[in-house]
Amino acid sequence: MASSGTQSIEIFETLFCGSRNHTKTYEDLIGLEVSGAMKNPIAIACGIASGIPECGSNFEGELISLGYSEIITLLKALEIPIQPVQEYGLADLIASCTSRYSRNKAYGHRFVHKLISGEDRPNLIERIELFFNPAEFIQKEVSQSESHVEGAFALASIISLAEEKKWKFHFMIHSFKYLLEEFLQRNSFVSYxxxxxxxxxxxxxxxxxxxxxxxxxxxxxxxx
Incomplete structure (x- = not known):
């Protein structure tokens, strides 16, 4: 739990206190929000990888590692303390990227499954857009979805910020291009x-x- 107010922390500690709960409080609201926003695109990438036959769990582990390092890089660039995020942020990231209940990972898996199965086959214009600007395509596609997938909307903002500040976020910028381009070149563009x-x-x-x-x-x- 994170809060800038002492009273709020005391109230929530009282509410969640119990023999079955482990609680820890922080005052770093900004770090929590930044790490929370960045973990979701990483979870989508893991979902995409889980839907591609050639990608195994070890590859998903590498995605988590690369994504986590870029979360720390951004926090340092913004001069946000990294120690709290190294505690709560890593656990949150792993849960979002591995849990079968993760909305963002489930979305990434469904996204690839639809393309493979032809259930939601994009037209030529959509495929070109997906090839060159996957972040925008995914953002538009998820806006039509009933599920709330935060990572799809966070991705474009993260990439835009990285390009504006000239930060080298290779994972965030290229992970979707690597994964989707490889898939598209073998499956989507071949028919056209x-x-x-x-x-x-x-x-x-x-x-x-x-x-x-x-x-x-x-x-x-x-x-x-």
Whole structure:
């Protein structure tokens, strides 16, 4: 629990006190809010990974590790104490990324399942948008969903802030592009573009010097 008021902390401690509860209080409201917002896109990424056959639990563990390190990086950049977040934030992150009750992870898994099954097959324009701007596509798609998936709305803000401040959040910026581009190039674009035409797809400059190009080269893609 976190609160800036001593009285509030005392009230909630009294309410939740019990032999079966372990409670700890903090005064760091901003750190709690920032870490709480950043954990949700990481949970979506883990959900996406869980829906891709080639990705195992060890890969999801790596996503959690990378995401957590970027949470700490952002807190340091904003000059927010990291010690409290290292306590409550890590536990919250792991729960959101691994629990079967996690809305954000469940959304990421359903998102990929719909694409694989063809249940909600996007049209050509939507696929192009998904390829180049996955954050915006996911945000629009989830706005039509009945479930409240905070991570979809937090992702665009986090990426925008990182680009504005020139912070290197490789995981947040590229994780969805890595996961969704690999999936789309094997499943979505194939039905619309021949291998010859695929060579002329223009990729974002931000991706031209990252490992995703190794995968592209194996699939006979050419850098523009």
């Amino acid at each position: 573009l021949s291998p010859r035409r695929m060579k002329f797809i223009i990729f974002p400059k931000s991706l031209q010097n990252v490992p995703v190009w190794e995968w592209l080269r194996e699939k006979n893609f050419k850098k523009p």
